[in-house]
Amino acid sequence: MGCARKRGFEGRRVGRLRLLALSLLAMFTIAACETLPLLTPTAFPAMGAAPDTATVYYVTDRTAERSGGAVRSYGHGRSASMAFGQAALSFDKLAVDFDSRLIRVRSVAEHVRFPATPLPFLRNDGLIVADQAAQAGYDAAGRDFQARVAQALRASGQDEVVVFVHGYKNDFDDALATISNIWQATGRSAVPIAYTWPADNPGLFGYFKDRESGEFSIFHLKETLRLLAEVRGLKHIQLIAHSRGTDVATSALREMIIAARAAGKDPRKVLKIDNLVLAAPDLDFDVVRQRLIAERFAPAFECITVYMNPNDGALGFAQAVNSGTRFGRLSFEDLGMTERDILNQTGNVYFIDVSGVVAPRGHSYFRENPVVLSDIVTLFRTGAPPGGPERNLSHIAANFWMLEQFPETTFEPFDR
Secondary structure (H helix, E strand, C coil), rough: CHHHHHHHHHHHHHHHHHHHHHHHHHHHHHHHHHCCECCCCCEEEEECCCCEEEEEEEEEEEEEEEECCCCEEEEEEEEEEEEEEEEEEEEEEECCCCCCCCCEEEEEEEECCCCCCCCCCCEEEEEEECCCCHHHHHHHHHHHHHHHHHHHHHHHHEEEEEEEECCCCCCHHHHHHHHHHHHHCCCCEEEEEEEEECCCCCCHHHHHHHHHHHHHHHHHHHHHHHHHHHCCCCCCCEEEEEEEEEHHHHHHHHHHHHHHHCCCCHHHHHHHEEEEECCCCCCCCHHHHHHHCCCCCCCHHHEEEEECCCHHHHHHHHHCCCCCEEEHHHHHHCCCCHHHHHHHHHHHHHEEEEECCCCCCCCCCHHHHHHHHHHHHHHHHHHHCCCCCCCCCEEEEEEEHHHHCCCCCCCCCCCC
């Protein structure tokens, strides 16, 4: 009797483990289904006018892949030191579809290599302070980084940058292709910078390895944003994060907000972030409640826009193997009265339901779906609120909105 009961228990446990393994395998398989990185057509500018090349910038704490001593790319390993550089990309017309433009990374040039962190430190009169020589080297790298960004701003005649933080299973080239797509879609109206962390870990448990690599990268993203905000001539930062990248971004920003307030400063002036866009955020909404909403996260920005698909397939699997509703699958009905009132009172947070225009289980819609990308472009270019005539949104309730198809043109929902 006891043995039979034990075998039954073991059978149920094995069944649960198999179910977990199958869920992980399915999630890994979906995420691994790569498609060619193509320029996404938007309402503006005309795709036919897209130049053939692009130059974008990057900051990364991935390990460098070298050839003949020169950096040629970056892998999924973790580096204790940040690197800043630029990449040349091309938008190539396809012979099979002349209207489509394939995004290719042609070359990478690393310009600044920061010293590894944490910096060596000393104990001085009971206080722990950074080693002066090490700090001087780090500060010099930071000034070099800032000077190069300032030069890029002057050369482009711009006073703002757009920063992209990618999600799970994205390699270095994915990040560059996405920021070039966003940059082209916005009419090249800001200096484009991809912050690319050590994602794309292989294997069945790559999701969890990526998750911890995102946590590893938080300090480096904080330093990147701090240095950017102090660049001479830079007035505005637009920041867009996707999927697991939203956790990296919001964790870094939360810590910066707390530090600014502790120093008696206004976080909005310190950060210089006009728009914070969270696309398909892979965040536990209970965690969002306690780490962001409870900490008064929203007032630190001009505007926060969250793009959500309640049917998001990738977030569905993430929800199955984690705990709690994923933020990117949220709907108005999931909120209690108190939460609705709190979110509505902030006045600068908007939730955009994209389920009416994207593929049923779409997750990468922010960069691949023309209607979604067009709305992001409109937000960045005009700052128009959801109720304005510039944006194709219908009101659901409170600060929840539904993204609608273009009135006269319907694009196929090819996003993943």
